[in-house]
Amino acid sequence: MDFLRPGTWEEAxxxxxxxxxxxxxxxxxDVMVEINFxxxxxxxxxxxxxxxxxxxxxxxxxxxxxxxxxxxxRIMENLRGPLPGLALAAHTVGSPQIRNRGSVGGNLGAASxxxxxxxxxxxxxxxxxxxxxxxxxLIPVERFYTGVKRNALEPDELIRAVRVRKADGPQQFAxxxxxxxxxxxxxxxxxxxxxxxxxxxxxxxxxxxxxLRARAAEEFLDAALAEGGFWDSGRDxxxxxxxxxxxxxxxxxxxxxxxxGSARYRRHAVGVMARRTLGWAWDAYRGSERTTRCA
Amino acid sequence: MRVNCTVNGRPREADDVWEGxxxxxxxxxxxGLPGSKNACEQGxxxxxxxxxxxxxxxxxLVAAGQAEGREVVTVxxxxxxxxxxxxxxxAAGDQGRDGAQTAGLSPVQRAFVDAGAVQxxxxxxxxxxxxxxLLARVPDPSDADIREALSGNLCxxxxxxxxxxxxxxxxxRAGETV
Numbered sequence: 425m426d427f428l429r430p431g432t433w434e435e436a437x438x439x440x441x442x443x444x445x446x447x448x449x450x451x452x453x454d455v456m457v458e459i460n461f462x463x464x465x466x467x468x469x470x471x472x473x474x475x476x477x478x479x480x481x482x483x484x485x486x487x488x489x490x491x492x493x494x495x496x497x498r499i500m501e502n503l504r505g506p507l508p509g510l511a512l513a514a515h516t517v518g519s520p521q522i523r524n525r526g527s528v529g530g531n532l533g534a535a536s537x538x539x540x541x542x543x544x545x546x547x548x549x550x551x552x553x554x555x556x557x558x559x560x561x562l563i564p565v566e567r568f569y570t571g572v573k574r575n576a577l578e579p580d581e582l583i584r585a586v587r588v589r590k591a592d593g594p595q596q597f598a599x600x601x602x603x604x605x606x607x608x609x610x611x612x613x614x615x616x617x618x619x620x621x622x623x624x625x626x627x628x629x630x631x632x633x634x635x636l637r638a639r640a641a642e643e644f645l646d647a648a649l650a651e652g653g654f655w656d657s658g659r660d661x662x663x664x665x666x667x668x669x670x671x672x673x674x675x676x677x678x679x680x681x682x683x684x685g686s687a688r689y690r691r692h693a694v695g696v697m698a699r700r701t702l703g704w705a706w707d708a709y710r711g712s713e714r715t716t717r718c719a
Numbered sequence: 720m721r722v723n724c725t726v727n728g729r730p731r732e733a734d735d736v737w738e739g740x741x742x743x744x745x746x747x748x749x750x751g752l753p754g755s756k757n758a759c760e761q762g763x764x765x766x767x768x769x770x771x772x773x774x775x776x777x778x779x780l781v782a783a784g785q786a787e788g789r790e791v792v793t794v795x796x797x798x799x800x801x802x803x804x805x806x807x808x809x810a811a812g813d814q815g816r817d818g819a820q821t822a823g824l825s826p827v828q829r830a831f832v833d834a835g836a837v838q839x840x841x842x843x844x845x846x847x848x849x850x851x852x853l854l855a856r857v858p859d860p861s862d863a864d865i866r867e868a869l870s871g872n873l874c875x876x877x878x879x880x881x882x883x884x885x886x887x888x889x890x891x892r893a894g895e896t897v
Contacts, residue, residue, distance in 0.1 A: 425738040427720060427784040452780040453762055459739045460760040460779060469738060473785045519871020520849070522762055524774045525781075605870030606763055 426468045433477050433555075436582060439470055441557045444579035446470040450478070450493045451525030453518070454534045478529065478584070487587040489553075492529025499528070507588055509544040509595030509614050516540055516599050519606055529583045532568065535575040535634075542569070542635030543614030544597055546627030549589035556580040562587070569634035593617035594708035596701035599629070600685075600693045610685040613673070613697035617705050622646070622655050626698070631677040631690045641672035641698060658710045666699050673698035724786045726750060727796025733783070742786045743767045743778035746793060754794040754844045765872030768845035769793050775852045777871075794844035797851055801825035804855070827851045830889035831882075838876035846872045850886045859890055 428446060430436040440446055446468035449455050458464035472478055478493035481503065488506050490499070496514035500523070504511040510528070517523050517540050531539040532552055542565075551562040554577055565586070568576050577583070595616040601607030612629035624645045626638040648665050649655055674695030679687040722733045722745060733749040741760075746752045746769070756766035760779045767778040770792040778791075792800055802825075824832070827850050837843050846869060853860055853868035860868070865886050874882060 427738040427782070429784060429787070449782060449785070452782055452785070456741060456780040456782060457761040459782075460741060465739070469782065469784070471782065471785055518762065519765065520852075520868060521765060521768055521775050521777045521871045522780075525776055605867075 425466065428468055428470045429474060430470070430472075431474050433475050433584070436470065436472060436475055437555060437557050437580075439468075440582050441580045443468045443470075448472055448533060448582055450530050451495065451522075451527055453522050453526040454530060454536075472582075483590070487589055489585050489587050490528060491585050492532075492583040493527045494529075496523035496526050496528075506590040507544075507548065508591050509548050509597050509616055510541060510588060512595070512597040513540045513544040513599075513612075513614065516597070516601075516604075516607070516609075516612075522606075528586055532565075532575065532583055532586065533577075535569055535571075535573050537569075537572060537632060537634055538609045538612075538630040539635065540599065540609060540612065540629070543612050543627030543629040544595070545586065545588060545614075546635060546637050547595060547614035547616035547625045548591065549616075549618075549625060551587045552576075552583060553585040553587060554578075554581045555584045556582070560584070566637055569636070572633045591616065593619040594705040594712075596705045598697040598701050600697070608684065611677075611679070611690045611693050611697070613694055613701055615698070615701040615705055617709050619655060619709065622650060624649070624702075626673065628673065628677060628694055630684075631679040631694050633678065636676065638673040638676040638694075638698065640676060641669050644672050645669050645702075660710075661702070661706055666702055669702055670695040670699035720784065722783050722787055724788060725790045726752065727792055728799060736783045738782075738784065740783045741779050742769070742771070742781040742783055742791070745783045745786070746778060746791070752793050752795050756841055756844055758841070762871075763873070764842070764845070765849065766842050766845040768848045768872065770848065770852065775849060792848075794847050797825040797828060797847060798823050800851070801827070825851065826892060827854060827886075827889045830892065831885045834881050834885035834888050836878065836881040836885035838874070838878045842872060842874040842876075846874070846882060850882075850889065853886065854890055854893065858893060860886070862887075 428439045430439050447466040448470045450472045478491045480491045482489045496517045499514040500511050528541045531541045545565045550565040552568045563576050597614045599612040600610040609630040611631040614627035616625050629635050674691045677691045677694050679690035681687050720736050722736050733745050758764045758766045762777040762780045769778045772789050849872050
């Protein structure tokens with residue numbers, strides 16, 4: 425095994441071009457586990473810890489450009505305003521020790537369907553900035569996940585950053601597990617209201633081979649909210665509407681039975697989380713609507 | 720490969736390090752610092768918790784090469800770290816409630832002894848490093864703060880109540896001296 429230690433992003437891209445089999449290593453919270461357990465013996469480890477650019481973020485007009493290695497702790501501390509869904513998801517990752525090392529770039533690189541940041545990214549809207557010596561491309565996050573632990577990166581590409589849409593409305597995240605800390609999701613659900621576009625977006629985690637949006641549920645809710653004039657009135661959502669949203673979200677799942685939970689349970693739980701997150705987010709939206717109207 | 724880093728304030732060098740080796744292995748097997756414990760090797764149990772450039776991390780998930788040029792503090796360095804933070808307090812030579820010899824212990828370590836927070840002792844080093852980090856950041860933590868801060872450290876003796884007591888005790892003692 426060789427340990428490659430690029431000092432700059434350009435050196436990292438050159439190393440990855442020269443050794444496409446090199447495994448990128450940042451926080452080590454996935455890769456080191458595989459090495460410790462002898463599940464993986466890469467020819468090259470590509471250490472990205474020395475590349476300061478990857479630990480920085482920029483809050484722009486439309487997006488937050490989040491460096492691939494920004495630890496979850498920093499997201500919780502600094503980006504709760506523009507990225508509330510991702511900050512909530514970050515708070516459910518592992519433990520303080522893991523959140524100090526783990527990052528969204530690592531979650532995307534590993535592309536596990538159970539990665540905590542995926543539902544939040546899908547709901548907010550995001551693009552993965554993939555770069556190689558050949559150039560940069562932006563991959564919409566819903567097209568980034570291609571299979572169980574597979575992503576759309578070419579062998580010579582590295583994740584430079586993820587561009588996450590800044591929130592323009594309430595966002596929520598829910599996750600099912602056996603305790604509040606150190607839990608790999610049995611399943612998870614992210615939801616974002618986008619009042620400007622009058623749209624709702626969702627993300628399902630750990631209930632299909634890849635993280636995915638509950639498209640049918642989103643389309644149903646977008647139409648129902650428009651038809652009922654709910655965005656303007658800020659009225660309570662009828663229980664039947666919320667229930668159907670949950671059922672459609674559960675219907676988007678394609679889960680498996682495994683040690684963490686059965687497929688049937690996962691489908692059920694996703695429906696429950698969809699209902700609850702919609703309720704919480706809508707309450708927050710109504711609250712803010714009322715405040716602006718009174719003011 | 721060779722790895723150079725600062726451990727508990729002293730420059731250290733480890734030779735013949737395998738590229739896939741963890742910082743934990745280097746500390747225990749190459750540098751003679753067995754305080755950090757090796758249990759789960761997957762970041763679940765927290766018994767290998769150390770500080771890396773001041774950040775709380777699981778040493779089992781840090782590749783040895785990633786520690787090159789960095790500063791590591793292990794449980795063996797906690798007393799010295801505490802002494803640096805509060806030079807007047809003097810960690811050396813003081814005695815615990817029961818008169819036990821607790822020379823050279825940091826306030827958090829002393830509180831663990833006094834509160835009876837050590838059973839088999841295997842999880843203790845990781846908990847000490849995590850608790851020390853909490854109290855350095857949050858001098859007067861709520862119970863929720865303590866639970867959150869220690870959520871990545873497992874105690875298989877399930878002695879959590881005494882551990883919580885110890886952290887509360889350390890915080891209260893620090894509050895008295897201010």
